[in-house]
Amino acid sequence: MRDGGQNVDIKGAGQQVIDEMGLTEQILAKNTLEQGQKYLDRHGRVVAVFPKGSVGGLTADFEILRGDFAQVLFEATRDECEYRFDTFITGLDEKDDRITVTFKDGRVEDFDLVICAEGLNSSTRGMVLADQTRLLYFGAYMSFFNIPRRAEDDNWAHTVNGIGGTFITLRPGTTTETTVLMTFLRERSDVAADDPVARKALLLQALKGRGTVADRIIAALGSVEDFYFGPMSQVHASVWSKGRFVMIGDAAYSPTPFTGEGTALALVGAYVLAGEIKRNTDHAAAFHAYETLVRPYAEASQRKMNPRLIRLMHVKTSCGVGIAQVIQRVFASHIVQKLLRPSDATKEWRVEKDFNLPNYS
Numbered sequence: 001m002r003d004g005g006q007n008v009d010i011k012g013a014g015q016q017v018i019d020e021m022g023l024t025e026q027i028l029a030k031n032t033l034e035q036g037q038k039y040l041d042r043h044g045r046v047v048a049v050f051p052k053g054s055v056g057g058l059t060a061d062f063e064i065l066r067g068d069f070a071q072v073l074f075e076a077t078r079d080e081c082e083y084r085f086d087t088f089i090t091g092l093d094e095k096d097d098r099i100t101v102t103f104k105d106g107r108v109e110d111f112d113l114v115i116c117a118e119g120l121n122s123s124t125r126g127m128v129l130a131d132q133t134r135l136l137y138f139g140a141y142m143s144f145f146n147i148p149r150r151a152e153d154d155n156w157a158h159t160v161n162g163i164g165g166t167f168i169t170l171r172p173g174t175t176t177e178t179t180v181l182m183t184f185l186r187e188r189s190d191v192a193a194d195d196p197v198a199r200k201a202l203l204l205q206a207l208k209g210r211g212t213v214a215d216r217i218i219a220a221l222g223s224v225e226d227f228y229f230g231p232m233s234q235v236h237a238s239v240w241s242k243g244r245f246v247m248i249g250d251a252a253y254s255p256t257p258f259t260g261e262g263t264a265l266a267l268v269g270a271y272v273l274a275g276e277i278k279r280n281t282d283h284a285a286a287f288h289a290y291e292t293l294v295r296p297y298a299e300a301s302q303r304k305m306n307p308r309l310i311r312l313m314h315v316k317t318s319c320g321v322g323i324a325q326v327i328q329r330v331f332a333s334h335i336v337q338k339l340l341r342p343s344d345a346t347k348e349w350r351v352e353k354d355f356n357l358p359n360y361s
């Protein structure tokens with residue numbers, strides 16, 4: 001089981017799906033207890049503070065480590081679903097009434113439907129919908145990993161803008177580990193996915209001379225084992241299904257982890273697809289209804305992030321860092337937060353309009 005990964009947010013309608021599944025308590029029990037986000041300068045001094053719930057802040061109500069979340073979902077479903085680890089699909093052959101799947105170990109089996117939830121770099125997607133899918137590269141790489149927690153680490157996320165277009169955030173992880181989310185500009189997405197030496201070299205290059213937080217990461221990098229590294233890209237698919245094959249989550253509509261909305265989108269997509277399969281006798285009608293309902297929601301999330309915004313967030317010069325810090329201070333100020341904060345009435349509207357979950361019961 002791939003239980004790696006760092007902090008993920010479960011937002012809006014995603015929280016409602018968790019509630020419907022009866023898993024809210026389990027999720028809350030694993031909450032990382034992050035209190036908010038502080039922006040720091042290169043010497044580690046606080047520039048701006050965004051407590052949990054602030055407009056523009058990072059911290060959501062449901063903050064959980066990706067691995068803990070995967071474990072909660074696994075425990076809740078393991079008695080009713082058959083899980084097979086260490087295998088993947090190598091071939092698909094659709095007939096009128098079934099789809100024949102070949103697995104890595106040579107096993108061949110028939111299924112009614114294939115639901116592809118393989119994430120951003122799905123390989124099965126490439127077998128069926130390669131021509132209909134494109135990855136939109138945002139001009140930056142992302143890396144997530146853990147470093148040893150220090151006594152001075154508190155329950156706040158700490159973010160630093162480094163010159164050269166590096167954006168680093170340290171977040172509370174476990175009692176022994178602090179999580180690192182790091183992104184840096186790179187014109188081309190050209191690093192081989194399976195070249196750990198090239199990846200670490202790029203990370204070092206992006207971290208060198210970027211201040212105290214970066215120095216701490218460099219010191220710990222040698223012993224980092226589980227690290228996620230890849231281009232920051234969105235998945236745009238002109239259709240989400242073909243025949244008996246359908247995609248959900250990042251495989252179909254990844255908005256990039258930078259939006260903090262990929263997990264909610266994946267949960268909502270899974271909920272609606274399940275509901276529509278239950279409601280419709282015909283799988284084509286179910287897939288059509290699922291895409292019609294979820295696509296506007298997924299695309300709205302994708303529109304929140306674009307390559308220009310990423311370039312703006314990853315300032316390159318020390319002058320740019322200075323301007324970014326002024327903006328962070330102004331944005332975090334009491335008066336601006338008060339102006340931007342939605343009223344209680346708008347808040348209710350937002351949660352509801354975020355996505356209106358159909359009732360399938």
Ligand SMILES: Cc1cc2nc3c(=O)[nH]c(=O)nc-3n(C[C@H](O)[C@H](O)[C@H](O)COP(=O)(O)OP(=O)(O)OC[C@H]3O[C@@H](n4cnc5c(N)ncnc54)[C@H](O)[C@@H]3O)c2cc1C
Pocket residue numbers: 002004005006007008009066087088089117118119120121122123124144228248249250251257258260262263266
């Ligand atoms: C290792 C990892 C770490 C991550 N860390 C973070 C993070 O720190 N912060 C963040 O915001 N987002 C992170 N993400 C992305 C985040 O989990 C997703 O955006 C979100 O949860 C949507 O979930 P998903 O199920 O669609 O895709 P994912 O969470 O990517 O899950 C896809 C799953 O499919 C498996 N898989 C892939 N290819 C195949 C295949 N061919 N056959 C069988 N299985 C396959 C993967 O191993 C993975 O378990 C991470 C994803 C991964 C895989």
